[in-house]
Amino acid sequence: MRRHPEPAKPLTRKLERFVSLEVEDRRRLEALSALPVQTFRRGQSIAAEGEKPSSVHLIVSGMAARARVLENGQRQLMALLIPGDLCDVEVFVLEAMDHDIVALADTACALIPARRMEEMLTESSSLTRALWWSTMLDTAVLREWIVGHGRRGARERIAHLFYELLLRYCISGAGEGFAIPFPLTQSDLADATGLTPVHVNRTLQELRALGLVELERKRLHVTDPDGLRRIARFESNYLHLGRPGQPCRRRPSASDLMAPPAAGREHDHQAR
Amino acid sequence: MRRHPEPAKPLTRKLERFVSLEVEDRRRLEALSALPVQTFRRGQSIAAEGEKPSSVHLIVSGMAARARVLENGQRQLMALLIPGDLCDVEVFVLEAMDHDIVALADTACALIPARRMEEMLTESSSLTRALWWSTMLDTAVLREWIVGHGRRGARERIAHLFYELLLRYCISGAGEGFAIPFPLTQSDLADATGLTPVHVNRTLQELRALGLVELERKRLHVTDPDGLRRIARFESNYLHLGRPGQPCRRRPSASDLMAPPAAGREHDHQAR
DNA sequence: CGTTGACTTGACGGAAGTCAAAAGGTGTGG
DNA sequence: CCACACCTTTTGACTTCCGTCAAGTCAACG
Numbered sequence: 001m002r003r004h005p006e007p008a009k010p011l012t013r014k015l016e017r018f019v020s021l022e023v024e025d026r027r028r029l030e031a032l033s034a035l036p037v038q039t040f041r042r043g044q045s046i047a048a049e050g051e052k053p054s055s056v057h058l059i060v061s062g063m064a065a066r067a068r069v070l071e072n073g074q075r076q077l078m079a080l081l082i083p084g085d086l087c088d089v090e091v092f093v094l095e096a097m098d099h100d101i102v103a104l105a106d107t108a109c110a111l112i113p114a115r116r117m118e119e120m121l122t123e124s125s126s127l128t129r130a131l132w133w134s135t136m137l138d139t140a141v142l143r144e145w146i147v148g149h150g151r152r153g154a155r156e157r158i159a160h161l162f163y164e165l166l167l168r169y170c171i172s173g174a175g176e177g178f179a180i181p182f183p184l185t186q187s188d189l190a191d192a193t194g195l196t197p198v199h200v201n202r203t204l205q206e207l208r209a210l211g212l213v214e215l216e217r218k219r220l221h222v223t224d225p226d227g228l229r230r231i232a233r234f235e236s237n238y239l240h241l242g243r244p245g246q247p248c249r250r251r252p253s254a255s256d257l258m259a260p261p262a263a264g265r266e267h268d269h270q271a272r
Numbered sequence: 273m274r275r276h277p278e279p280a281k282p283l284t285r286k287l288e289r290f291v292s293l294e295v296e297d298r299r300r301l302e303a304l305s306a307l308p309v310q311t312f313r314r315g316q317s318i319a320a321e322g323e324k325p326s327s328v329h330l331i332v333s334g335m336a337a338r339a340r341v342l343e344n345g346q347r348q349l350m351a352l353l354i355p356g357d358l359c360d361v362e363v364f365v366l367e368a369m370d371h372d373i374v375a376l377a378d379t380a381c382a383l384i385p386a387r388r389m390e391e392m393l394t395e396s397s398s399l400t401r402a403l404w405w406s407t408m409l410d411t412a413v414l415r416e417w418i419v420g421h422g423r424r425g426a427r428e429r430i431a432h433l434f435y436e437l438l439l440r441y442c443i444s445g446a447g448e449g450f451a452i453p454f455p456l457t458q459s460d461l462a463d464a465t466g467l468t469p470v471h472v473n474r475t476l477q478e479l480r481a482l483g484l485v486e487l488e489r490k491r492l493h494v495t496d497p498d499g500l501r502r503i504a505r506f507e508s509n510y511l512h513l514g515r516p517g518q519p520c521r522r523r524p525s526a527s528d529l530m531a532p533p534a535a536g537r538e539h540d541h542q543a544r
Numbered sequence: 545c546g547t548t549g550a551c552t553t554g555a556c557g558g559a560a561g562t563c564a565a566a567a568g569g570t571g572t573g574g
Numbered sequence: 575c576c577a578c579a580c581c582t583t584t585t586g587a588c589t590t591c592c593g594t595c596a597a598g599t600c601a602a603c604g
Contacts, residue, residue: 018365049509068419070505076422078415090412093290093405098412098510125397132404133365135411140362140370142414143350147340149421150348150466154592185550194422196593201552233342237321238370426560457582471560473584545604552599561591567584574577 007060007110008032010084010172015130017171017240018137025127028120032058035110040064040103042183047088047101055111057087062107063183067191068099077192078145079138080104080165084172089131092118105183105218140238149194152233154203157193159232162213166222167239182220207231279332279382280304282356282444287402289443289512290409297399300392304330307382312336312375314455319360319373327383329359334379335455339463340371349464350417351410352376352437356444361403364389377455377490412510421466424505426475429465431504434485438494439511454492479503 012029015021021029037060040046046064047053059081066079078099081087087101092114121128141164148157169180184192190200207213212228214221222228284301287293293301309332312318318336319325331353338351350371353359359373364386393400413436420429441452456464462472479485484500486493494500 066415068415070419070423074423076419078418090405090408093401094408094512095514096509098512099415121401122397125394125400128397128400128404129365129393132400132407133362135404135407136362136366139407139411139414142411142418143338143340143371145418146350146414146421146466147342147348149418150463151342151346187550194418197551198553198594199592202592205552237368240366240370242367459582468561469583470562470585474560477584548601548603550600550602553597555595557592557594559592560589562589563587565585567582569582570580572577572579574575 006030006033007035007037007108008058010082010174011058011086013173014084014171015127015134018133019126019130021130022124022126025124025130028124028127032110032112035112037108037110039106039108042103042105042107044103045100046103046107046109047097049098049100050096052096053088053091055113056089056091056117057101057109058112059083059085059087060108060110062103062105063181064101064103064107064109065188065192066099067102075191076194077188079142080192082165082168082172083174086131086134089117089135104188105181137240140240144238154193154195154199155206156232157195158189158200158203159207159212159228160234161189161192162220162222163225163228163232163234164239165220166225167236167241171239171241178222178225180220180222181218182215183218278302278305279307279309279380280330282354282446283330283358285445286356286443287399287406290405291398291402293402294396294398297396297402300396300399304382304384307384309380309382311378311380314375314377314379316375317372318375318379318381319369321370321372322368324368325360325363327385328361328363328389329373329381330384331355331357331359332380332382334375334377335453336373336375336379337460337464338371339374347463348466349460351414352464354437354440354444355446358403358406361389361407376460377453409512412512416510426465426467426471427478428504429467430461430472430475431479431484431500432506433461433464434492434494435497435500435504435506436511437492438497439508439513443511443513450494450497452492452494453490454487455490 008029011032012021012026015029038057040062046057049068061083064081064087065077066081067075067077069075081101087109088097091097121131144160144164148160152160165182166178166180174180186200186204187197189204190197193200195203204215207228208215210224210227210231212222212224212231214223228234280301283304284293284298287301310329312334318329321340333355336353336359337349338353339347339349341347353373359381360369363369393403416432416436420432424432437454438450438452446452458472458476459469462469465472467475476487480487482496482499482503484494484496484503486495500506
């Protein structure tokens with residue numbers, strides 16, 4: 001597993017999409033890098049329903065999912081968590097987790113002690129807001145999943161999930177060309193989309209046959225991004241990719257976001 | 273339409289489930305009662321995708337829904353909004369609504385000017401947190417909908433929606449016995465559950481035949497609450513009904529919440 | 545080399561969708 | 575008060591997408 005010199009970077013990056021963080025806040029976020037890291041093997045539970053974790057988990061590498069398993073053994077994933085995502089902020093108010101967090105790949109989490117989190121929130125109201133807004137964004141993603149589950153067929157649903165994940169990785173700066181890490185098994189994918197593994201398998205074959213994606217060695221290659229977007233009927237509004245201050249340019253697509261492959265040009269929040 | 277002497281009461285009540293609001297905050301919330309109210313007819317759009325409303329809408333009476341319509345005309349509801357719910361808090365940060373808010377009945381909304389909202393948030397950090405947490409609760413409800421759409425059949429899904437709504441009305445203090453306002457047409461219900469109107473119709477007949485519910489004149493009578501809960505496989509964890517401070521009593525059900533039918537005993541947040 | 549987990553394939557069944565039409569309400573205007 | 579339009583609910587026949595069951599392949603790993 002690679003080293004992660006700045007585990008909190010993707011989080012900072014995500015939050016800065018919405019608010020201009022002050023130097024203080026950035027410092028606070030960067031300080032999280034010093035935090036102890038816990039690693040989980042694929043399949044392990046990071047937080048379990050009914051528990052009340054004493055730390056907030058920040059994904060540093062790997063991938064996890066919010067999951068709920070029903071009494072009959074069926075499972076449904078309700079969100080995919082990638083580096084920069086917080087797993088269980090809700091823990092402050094609510095008496096217990098209402099779902100599981102499970103590692104979909106070997107995954108490293110920074111543990112932010114509840115007290116530490118509490119401090120950050122009381123000290124910085126802009127940070128509080130930033131986190132609130134990030135919660136709202138998660139909510140928007142959930143709504144889109146509902147649309148998919150309620151009104152889209154298997155092809156659209158899977159394609160949509162692929163495209164969404166591609167965009168999220170691009171945003172977080174971890175996209176490499178049109179390929180992204182994709183540790184999910186077809187069974188996991190079925191649990192995410194509300195389908196059966198068998199049907200997912202057949203549908204994936206279709207998508208491959210259409211020349212849209214290639215899926216190998218835990219990576220997803222999107223060979224035809226625009227085709228994928230078309231078949232997914234993907235509308236990126238819900239991800240709120242346009243910068244708040246700026247006049248809304250044209251609708252952003254994956255291609256737009258890919259512009260600098262991994263240049264990582266330091267973006268300066270004063271510049272606007 | 274009835275008069276609403278305290279339009280902000282349900283909101284206060286909702287927020288106090290999570291945080292002990294200070295006198296100041298309560299005052300601020302009560303002050304919202306003086307706000308102008310706008311009424312919408314059933315079917316009207318309260319906020320449209322792409323817009324950036326200049327006020328936040330607080331539902332005072334009636335019912336609304338978050339909705340998205342796809343290019344092929346299909347519609348999916350993503351949340352039901354009842355008195356005490358805020359429609360579009362996200363509007364502060366995000367450049368535009370990513371979905372519609374539509375009135376499912378004749379509905380009255382208090383309009384909270386953006387500036388006013390802004391003030392409240394900067395003045396009171398506990399209010400900010402309370403609203404954040406209410407966002408988290410909405411998120412939890414959304415997750416549950418995903419489970420329903422992904423892994424539950426038509427009967428379970430509809431029954432689940434009924435039971436959830438029953439509980440929410442009980443919480444907000446507007447439940448009357450086991451009957452609640454239910455202005456949705458079968459078509460609306462289909463859009464909420466991701467089914468077709470025809471199938472909803474047949475499924476409703478089943479639920480009626482099982483003696484679980486009665487649906488007439490825009491009201492839902494739950495004739496067998498426990499039966500409904502059983503068939504819905506309803507687990508109330510996600511609503512976080514237990515009070516945060518208190519040791520978790522037994523799992524609350526609708527019956528528990530109904531105890532004082534509409535007594536409205538002034539609950540004192542000091543008393544604990 | 546046997547075991548395991550992931551992926552693949554085929555045959556069949558069933559829950560929900562589609563199409564179409566009728567029946568029942570409700571409100572409006574003559 | 576009736577007639578009309580319009581919407582919602584109901585019903586039946588037929589289709590389809592996806593689920594189920596079961597077996598089989600393949601690669602990785604101890």
